[in-house]
Amino acid sequence: MFARAQGSHLWDADGREYIDYHAAFAPHLLGHNHPEINAAVRQAMEDGWSLMGSGTTAWEATLAQMLCAAVPTLDLVQILNTGSEATANAIRLARAYTERDDVVVTLGGYNGWHDEVGRAVMPSLADVGPRRVRDEYPFIPISAGIPVSTQRRIHVVNFNDLESVEEMFRQHQIACLITEPVLQNVGVVLPRPGYLEGLRSLCDLHGVVLIFDEVKTGFRSALGGYQSIAGVTPDLTVFGKAVANGWPLAVLGGKREIMNRFDAPEPNRRVLIAGTYNGHPANAAAAIATLKILGRDGGSIYGNIETQAMSLQSGLQAIFAERGRPAVVVRNASAFCAYFMDHAPYDLHDMLEHHDFNFDRRFRAKLIEQGIYHFPLPCKQGSVSAAHTKADIDRTLEVAQAVVASL
Ligand SMILES: Cc1ncc(COP(=O)(O)O)c(C=O)c1O
Numbered sequence: 001m002f003a004r005a006q007g008s009h010l011w012d013a014d015g016r017e018y019i020d021y022h023a024a025f026a027p028h029l030l031g032h033n034h035p036e037i038n039a040a041v042r043q044a045m046e047d048g049w050s051l052m053g054s055g056t057t058a059w060e061a062t063l064a065q066m067l068c069a070a071v072p073t074l075d076l077v078q079i080l081n082t083g084s085e086a087t088a089n090a091i092r093l094a095r096a097y098t099e100r101d102d103v104v105v106t107l108g109g110y111n112g113w114h115d116e117v118g119r120a121v122m123p124s125l126a127d128v129g130p131r132r133v134r135d136e137y138p139f140i141p142i143s144a145g146i147p148v149s150t151q152r153r154i155h156v157v158n159f160n161d162l163e164s165v166e167e168m169f170r171q172h173q174i175a176c177l178i179t180e181p182v183l184q185n186v187g188v189v190l191p192r193p194g195y196l197e198g199l200r201s202l203c204d205l206h207g208v209v210l211i212f213d214e215v216k217t218g219f220r221s222a223l224g225g226y227q228s229i230a231g232v233t234p235d236l237t238v239f240g241k242a243v244a245n246g247w248p249l250a251v252l253g254g255k256r257e258i259m260n261r262f263d264a265p266e267p268n269r270r271v272l273i274a275g276t277y278n279g280h281p282a283n284a285a286a287a288i289a290t291l292k293i294l295g296r297d298g299g300s301i302y303g304n305i306e307t308q309a310m311s312l313q314s315g316l317q318a319i320f321a322e323r324g325r326p327a328v329v330v331r332n333a334s335a336f337c338a339y340f341m342d343h344a345p346y347d348l349h350d351m352l353e354h355h356d357f358n359f360d361r362r363f364r365a366k367l368i369e370q371g372i373y374h375f376p377l378p379c380k381q382g383s384v385s386a387a388h389t390k391a392d393i394d395r396t397l398e399v400a401q402a403v404v405a406s407l
Contacts (some may be wrong), residue, residue: 001013003015005020005028005032005033006031006032006033007031007032007033007385007387008020008031008032008385008387008388008389008392009032010032010373016371017371018368018371018372018373019371019372019373019388019392019395019396020032020373021372021373021374021375021382021383021384021396022373022374022375022380022382022383023383023385024246025241025375026184026216026220026241026242026335026381026383027240027241027242027244027245027246028242028245028246028383028385028387029219029220029242029245029290029294029305029334029383029385029386030245030290030293030294030301030385030386030387031385031386031387031388032246032387034245034289034293034387036289036293037245037246037247037286037289037290037293039289040285040286040288040289041247041282041285041286041289043285044059044281044282044284044285045282047281048281049280049281049282050281051281052276052277052278052279052280052281053276053277056279057279057281057284059279059281059284059285059288060079060279060281060284062284062288063079063279063284063287063288063291064076064077064079066288066291066292067239067243067251067253067291068253070223070224070291070295071218071223071224071225071227071228071237071239071253072224072228073225073227073233073234073237073253073254073255074237074253074254075253075254075255075256075259076253076254076256076259076260077251077252077253077259078251078252078253078259078262078273078278079249079250079251079278079279079284080249080250080251080252080273080275080278081248081249081250081275081277081278081280081283082112082240082248082250083111083112083213083215083238083239083240083241083250084111084112084113084114085112085250085275086112086215086238086239086240086250086251086252087111087112087114087116087117087178087211087213087215087238088112088114088116089252089271089273090176090178090211090236090238090252091103091116091117091175091176091178091211092271093209093236093252093258093259093261093262093271094175094176094209094211094235094236094258095175095176096261096269096271097175097209097258097261098175098176098207098208098209100173100174100175101153101173101175102153102154102155102172102173102174102175103116103117103153103154103155103174103175103176103177103178104154104155104156104157104165104168104169104174104176104177104178104208105117105119105154105155105156105157105177105178105179106156106157106158106159106179106180106183107119107128107137107156107157107158107159107347107348107349108121108122108158108159108183108185108186108189108347108348108351109121109159109178109179109180109183109185109213110180110185111178111180111213111215112215113142113143115146115147115150116150116153116154117154117178118141118142118143118146119139119140119141119142119154119156120140120141120142121142121185121186122186122348122377122378122379123140123352124352125349125352125353127140128140128348128349128352131158131349132157132158132164133163133164134163134164134166134167135164135167136155136156136157136164136168137156137157137158138156139151139152139154139156155168155172155174158347158348158349159179159183159189159191159195159346159347159348160189160191160192160195160346160347161347162195162198162199162202165177165198165199165202166202169202169205169206169208170206174206174208175208175209176208176209176210176211176236177199177203177208177209177210177211178211178213179199179211179212179213180212180213180214180215180216180217181196181212181213181214181217181226181227181230181232182216182217182221182226182332182335183348184216184217184332184335184381185216185380185381186348186351186379187330187337187339187345187351187379187380187381188330188331188332188335188336188337188381189330189344189345189346189347189348189351190330190332190344191230192346196230196232197230197232199232200232200233200234203235209235209236209258210234210235210236211234211235211236211237211238212225212226212227212234212236212237212238213237213238214226214227214237214238214239215238215239215240215241215250216241216335216381217332217335218237218239218240218241218242218243219239219241219242219243219290219291219294220241220242220332220333220334220335220383221332221333221335222299222302222333223291223294223295223299223302225237225239226332234254235254235255235258236252236253236254236255236258236259237251237252237253237254238250238251238252239251239253242290243287243290243291244283244286244287244290245286245289245290246286247282247283247286247287248280248283249280249283249284249286249287252273301386302333304386305333305334305384305385305386305388306333306334308384308388308389308390308392308393309331309333309334309336309384310331311390311393312336312384312393312396312397313329313331313336314329315393315396315397315400316329316336316338316397316400317329319397319400319401319404320338320404323404323405325340325359325404326340326341326342326356327339327340327341328341328342328343328344330344330345334383334384334385335381335382335383335384336381336382336383336384337379337380337381337382338360338363339351339355339379340355340356340359340360340363341354341355341356342354351379355378355379357378357379359407360378360379361376361377361378362407363403363404363407364376364377364378366403366406366407367399367400367403370399370402370403371399372395372396372399372400
């Protein structure tokens, strides 16, 4: 049980201290309990936080303007509370816009807990079966209770596989393809050169809405999202997590022509977006403060995070090399993952076939025993924050060295 968090550190109920790389599944890009964000939330409480649900507030309007300025592909945005709500609304919007029902998702991706995207994130190789070429993978539900009729409309293809995407687009009436631009729920699986551009071209060719799920990559990769690094323009994007540094806020935004459907004058074309707490002033105040900090001094904070994350990556890589342990430490900005295999995985199938899951489990368990909180499940991405210091990284590497030696 955890009792307290501050900056880059966590304390459990027994008073043990940890350097935190889990960051609550990634929101805490600026570190835990950030004073400036706390102050912004306190101020919102003083100034009328209970206005949510009454109509648009100044917090919501300011945040919308800041988001559209930060991410060039956002013409319009809607503010929600969680990433899952944002992906559910994005899919509904795409269906209304295209008048089609089917959805393509990527194997090893996570887009929230709801029925439309709820497939297992890390299924076993036995469940996944042989590698599919120009074909879809079985839909393995993440939960009991997902209707078979829903599962049939969702087509699962491998990441970095344009041929299968093309085949799905030919075979079915696809409304949208939703994918994380970097798979960050099975570590850090980077897109191959040309993959995201290829998705853009295929979506254009087949009239499919391209949705980037940047709930994890957004604001962690860059202020403009991973899309600004890749140079690829999705039709819609969802953000969450780091956008409000731990406060429950998510964003759905994108092209005006599609987003306008939330406001269409004709009832049969209008898409409902609802939620009592959408645009909640406390969360919006946290997001405004977060974006201000991220954008300050030309975004210099990203350079600081990059320095610490890079030294963690190269330090870990050197430790594994010294011990002759096949490993590749993959990183996207602040997000990192060590894969115990001889190359960086290019999709989940590759990972399931080659990664040493057993060593990964033992490595993480030992790190935790020694005060380094890296999530205890294999292939879970780690997150460096702006609060991590050189001393944190040095201590982490010292512990990692001893742990690898002991294993
Ligand atoms: C890429 C991605 N999309 C969507 C979600 C769902 O977000 P939430 O947990 O806020 O509903 C997550 C959560 O981990 C995620 O990583």
